[in-house]
Amino acid sequence: MLERVQSERTQSDRTMIEIRDVTRSYGAFKALDNASLTIREGEFFSLLGPSGCGKTTLLRMIAGFDTPTSGSIAVDGQPMDGIPANRRPTNMVFQSYAIFPHLNVEQNVAYGLRRLRLDAGEEKRRVEEALAQVSLTGLGKRRATELSGGQRQRVALARALVMRPKVLLLDEPLSALDKKLREQMQVELRRLQQAVGITFVLVTHDQYEALAMSDRIAVMFGGKIAQVASPKEIYQRPVNRQVADFLGGMNFVKAEIVEENGTSMVLDTLGFGRVKTDKPRAFVRNGGAATLGIRPERLRVLWDTATAKFEVAGKVVERHYFGEITHLIVEIPGLEKPLSVTETNDFGADDIPVGAPIRLAYDPEALVAMAD
């Protein structure tokens, strides 16, 4: 039997970036509101959120292109106040890649090394090594204007990695690439980060990108950090509706708190009856109401006479075909909103007629309690 692994890799527990109570205001508008965050050495960390949530502002403040209105940022134990961007141990991959158009690939990669005045052989060796890391060997003499989008991105990566920074900052590096290339680069970026062992901080608005690559994710909304956790925990145990909604689909069911103690709580719902769940760490009670969430793929169709310990019954009202999966919208008596169900097509979920009665099985473990 397969053994379940908690974490693929153990990082050191050393803190690499310490962000403490950082606020950035533009007049009355707060781009970042009292954010605190600790990023560990060797970690692939993602800042995830919709546009305007402050994630890029935070990244630019780590790089030194922006200054906190209040609060402090420390990198590798050194406070960064007053240290200009060119003297920070960080390097950045820009969203537009910012490849110098008047230089060729080699000269772009060697740009930062020039100032270090290495001897010619050493400089050449490091450039070659960086180009090999991003699979661009042999393209050194290419002009910057002759590169494809994917190649430009690799040059930007090599140019930053060649500096051997303590932290590599990536500002939506994959957003300009097409879907296929983006998925390929996600895997490559992750592999590269594990090979070089440098702390990566990635800014993205694409939840799948963050889930696929990161060791930990900080989800941000409106200048505030909503949740910091591993991809699995963020997906399975979102702290509130906003986080749950931003990361994939989620069915929300109104619930009433019957009982609450330190680690667990009992909720009363209409469709799912009385449910006992774990109490989320950041749960703050807001009156007697709460929300119960369940992911569409955690509801399974019960065929024919099959039964399950936990099930709900209803009627199919819509069916959407997506190739490998089918999306069913199921009305449950008592629930004000129908449930979304995602079912793989291997058992013929794509043939379920609209209007047919249906029974759905669920695992109470998959139910998440969220503050309202």
Next chain:
Amino acid sequence: MTAAAEGSPPLRMAGSRRSPLLQSEAVQGFALISPTFVYALILLVLPILVVIAHSFWTQNYLTIDHTFTLENYRIALTEPIYRDLLWRSLYISLTVSLLTVALAYPIAYFISFHGGRHKSLWLFLITIPFWTSYLLRVMSWKVILGYNGVLNSGLMGLGIIQEPSDALLYNSTAVIITLTHAWATFAILPIFVSLEKVDRTLVEAATDLGDGPLRSFLRVTLPLSAPGVISAALIVMIPTVGDYVTPKLVGGKDGVMIANAIQAQFGKASNWPLGAALSVTTMIIVSLMAGATVLVFRALQRLAR
């Protein structure tokens, strides 16, 4: 017309009525520029051809001898007076263009990088001197540089000099000062445009890779604005070689330039063939100098790595 016909390509419908020649994009393009083209042909190309033709002829008192000769070019290139005037013109225009570019660059840089919301206001202010006639602007330099001028009385008032200096006006320095001021706008605008096109994230990237403000300027901003610098230098250099109003007004006898000699040949001296030969010689030398300037700037640009 039916709805189905509306969806068909318009080219085919036009083809049934018009000849294919008129549909070609090149022909349409030529048609569009033809008024300007004809205008330029009549007022620019024809006069130049007339000048070139004259340069191979000889003035024979009131008539022109149409036998082919290179005598005019021999005079233009070997007579010390014309050689000196040509050298001085080239020296003045080169100095003016370098000075103008050097002074215009910081202004253009300031407007582009620190102009903020007021960029267009700054550009507008820079064009204000053009609201007055060029002659008036030259005259005002006379007022500033003259024996009893603003500069002299100012310096005397401060006790820096005891009596008015006559070294300020009526020499080539006065011509250089006046021309540098007059052509500043023509240098600021192309440099500004090329600076506007410099992607600001490139400067950030240079900073991120460890460059301080001066280094990132020398390695990124300056090389990327080189096209603007080159065109500014050429825009100033080419017309100033042939300027004759400024030297006439503020140049005195030490500030006379080749264009004054050409004007004299076409005017008082009434020797059109020699004037034409001088013009053609100047044109060729200016073209060579412009070409050389472009090559020098390109080489400098390549140095910035």
